[in-house]
Amino acid sequence: MRPVLSCDEVRRLEDVIEKEGTSKAELMEFAGEFVASEALKGNPSRVVILVGFGNNGGDGWVAADILAQKDVHVDVVSPVEPDEISAPLARHVARRTAGRDVNIVVGPSKDELGELIGEADLVIDAILGTGFHGELRPPFSIWIPVVNELEPTVLSVDVPSGLDAQTGVVEHDCIRATRTATMLAPKLGLYSADGPEYAGEIVCGRLYDQLDEVIDDVEHEAEIVDSADLIDFFEPLPMNINKYSRGSVLVVAGSATYPGAAMMAAKAAARAGAGYVAVACPSACANLVRMALPSVPVIDIPSDSRGAFGAAARKAVCKAAEKFSCVLCGPGITTAAGCIDVVSGLLKMDVPLVLDADALNCLAKYSIGGIDKTPELYRRDAPLILTPHHKELSRLIGDDPVADLGTAIEASRRLLWAAGSEDMIVVAKGPSTAVAGVEKVLLPMAGPASLATAGSGDVLAGIIAGSVAQAHNYAGPWELLCAYAVTVHSFTGFAAASRFGEKSVIATDLIDLIGDAMELAAESALHDLGVLDEGSQVEEA
Ligand SMILES: NC(=O)C1=CN([C@@H]2O[C@H](COP(=O)(O)OP(=O)(O)OC[C@H]3O[C@@H](n4cnc5c(N)ncnc54)[C@H](OP(=O)(O)O)[C@@H]3O)[C@@H](O)[C@H]2O)[C@@H](O)CC1
Ligand SMILES: Nc1ncnc2c1ncn2[C@@H]1O[C@H](COP(=O)(O)OP(=O)(O)O)[C@@H](O)[C@H]1O
Ligand SMILES: [K+]
Numbered sequence: 308m309r310p311v312l313s314c315d316e317v318r319r320l321e322d323v324i325e326k327e328g329t330s331k332a333e334l335m336e337f338a339g340e341f342v343a344s345e346a347l348k349g350n351p352s353r354v355v356i357l358v359g360f361g362n363n364g365g366d367g368w369v370a371a372d373i374l375a376q377k378d379v380h381v382d383v384v385s386p387v388e389p390d391e392i393s394a395p396l397a398r399h400v401a402r403r404t405a406g407r408d409v410n411i412v413v414g415p416s417k418d419e420l421g422e423l424i425g426e427a428d429l430v431i432d433a434i435l436g437t438g439f440h441g442e443l444r445p446p447f448s449i450w451i452p453v454v455n456e457l458e459p460t461v462l463s464v465d466v467p468s469g470l471d472a473q474t475g476v477v478e479h480d481c482i483r484a485t486r487t488a489t490m491l492a493p494k495l496g497l498y499s500a501d502g503p504e505y506a507g508e509i510v511c512g513r514l515y516d517q518l519d520e521v522i523d524d525v526e527h528e529a530e531i532v533d534s535a536d537l538i539d540f541f542e543p544l545p546m547n548i549n550k551y552s553r554g555s556v557l558v559v560a561g562s563a564t565y566p567g568a569a570m571m572a573a574k575a576a577a578r579a580g581a582g583y584v585a586v587a588c589p590s591a592c593a594n595l596v597r598m599a600l601p602s603v604p605v606i607d608i609p610s611d612s613r614g615a616f617g618a619a620a621r622k623a624v625c626k627a628a629e630k631f632s633c634v635l636c637g638p639g640i641t642t643a644a645g646c647i648d649v650v651s652g653l654l655k656m657d658v659p660l661v662l663d664a665d666a667l668n669c670l671a672k673y674s675i676g677g678i679d680k681t682p683e684l685y686r687r688d689a690p691l692i693l694t695p696h697h698k699e700l701s702r703l704i705g706d707d708p709v710a711d712l713g714t715a716i717e718a719s720r721r722l723l724w725a726a727g728s729e730d731m732i733v734v735a736k737g738p739s740t741a742v743a744g745v746e747k748v749l750l751p752m753a754g755p756a757s758l759a760t761a762g763s764g765d766v767l768a769g770i771i772a773g774s775v776a777q778a779h780n781y782a783g784p785w786e787l788l789c790a791y792a793v794t795v796h797s798f799t800g801f802a803a804a805s806r807f808g809e810k811s812v813i814a815t816d817l818i819d820l821i822g823d824a825m826e827l828a829a830e831s832a833l834h835d836l837g838v839l840d841e842g843s844q845v846e847e848a
Pocket of ligand 1: 317321331334335338359360361362363364365366393394434435436437438439440441442443444445447464465466490491
């Protein structure tokens with residue numbers, strides 16, 4: 308796993324490294340070297356380097372010097388003369404570079420800038436990094452659209468200029484990078500909100516030899532999960548099993564209005580590998596589910612007058628739930644009184660429980676001002692996995708806003724720390740999904756935007772429940788198991804997008820591709836580990 312840091316954590320890490328004897332000035336030299344080495348990968352003969360007033364620009368000035376020494380023609384475009392640069396470290400390297408064989412262009416007109424970029428093989432964006440804040444000011448608010456309009460190959464330094472390195476939000480405009488060379492560790496904003504849209508491929512410069520020894524001296528906002536980290540989940544089925552010992556899931560879902568949610572979640576749980584999946588749904592939709600899923604037993608639960616779980620549902624659901632390795636509750640249940648009762652009943656049982664969709668909205672209705680105010684409602688000994696999207700997560704914490712990865716992580720931590728249980732996980736879904744536990748927050752590979760389609764979350768909930776059901780002797784951490792399920796879901800998105808077209812994917816497409824997705828994830832893990840070559844063939848020893 309690879310750490311992702313907040314801007315504050317990066318600053319603390321720089322301080323730790325400085326205490327160990329490597330100054331910030333030296334780090335800037337290493338950052339510039341890393342940028343130059345990334346730039347040279349494309350063998351450019353002309354490079355334009357756009358620099359700002361701060362240390363992000365400093366990295367650009369160092370890179371300019373190195374590239375010029377490698378016989379690359381370098382134009383450095385600066386808003387001011389080197390002597391007028393405000394950040395002292397950046398001013399120092401700018402003055403030094405000014406004495407070398409680089410062409411410095413101060414405050415060019417739009418047309419001059421366009422001409423320079425038009426002639427370049429590569430543009431290096433060292434305008435703004437982690438120090439960017441507020442509204443984009445001239446001349447950068449003029450430069451950035453000129454760059455984007457010409458669509459050159461762009462290497463951004465640390466973060467694309469205009470992107471908030473913490474939230475990933477682009478308020479006005481932002482450099483559209485082909486690649487981003489980020490320093491020490493990726494910043495959270497590269498994975499949040501608009502980050503993935505603007506950052507392109509992300510490469511990380513370690514800069515400091517003993518990075519592994521000091522990186523744990525600061526907190527990590529999150530950790531990226533690579534397929535290779537999930538290798539233990541790709542074991543083949545053992546021979547000596549039966550349908551129950553493989554793992555069983557009870558899907559407590561559906562209503563007369565949303566029978567499809569129960570069908571999708573149940574089928575996904577089975578496709579994810581559970582040997583026995585049953586559905587407990589309101590009697591009003593039970594026959595529909597039976598007809599749609601011939602392999603799935605359906606338990607009739609008393610309905611209310613609208614076809615949702617009724618007053619007698621709690622007892623019936625809890626009795627049925629006793630025999631299963633995992634219970635998934637929520638898809639399509641509505642928030643009728645009987646549903647709230649069902650959720651509260653299941654929380655009191657000691658079966659591993661996944662709460663999704665309306666089960667979360669039922670939970671939010673329990674308390675005013677956020678369920679973290681009354682954690683005894685959801686604190687339990689058995690595993691509890693909540694799978695909210697941003698809006699559901701916001702409801703769980705009393706309607707405080709959840710808008711991006713950073714706020715989703717913060718909200719998840721509120722819920723987790725209030726409960727204080729190692730067996731509780733919040734899978735905070737969004738364009739990038741965070742899997743948060745009390746100890747750490749994981750960022751599994753995100754899927755394509757095709758996953759933003761109704762019912763896609765029901766499929767994920769089914770994959771999670773199916774995976775939990777199979778984890779009999781699993782010693783944890785539950786975060787990793789959920790990260791595996793999210794990764795498989797992401798791969799279903801890619802597989803479906805390539806089969807049906809990016810815009811044509813619907814949630815039911817994802818379900819039959821779960822097997823393919825597991826295979827793709829396993830291949831990717833073997834590839835990361837160097838066991839598979841480029842052509843995905845097993846390498847001969
Ligand atoms: N992490 C690491 O270990 C290492 C980090 N390093 C590098 O340092 C970078 C951080 O440098 P930094 O702190 O100097 O900030 P930076 O991004 O250059 O921006 C500050 C300048 O931009 C200006 N400015 C701000 N907002 C603006 C706006 N809206 N519109 C226009 N201007 C705006 C701001 O002006 P001010 O608002 O202060 O007037 C100030 O002049 C980091 O990203 C990485 O590349 C490496 O060198 C070494 C290792
Ligand atoms: N832009 C996006 N890029 C990648 N994945 C996305 C994007 N938008 C949503 N997703 C994923 O799609 C799923 C949507 O879940 P959810 O909002 O609960 O849908 P529903 O309630 O309709 O089933 C989540 O797994 C989420 O991470
Ligand atoms: K930048």
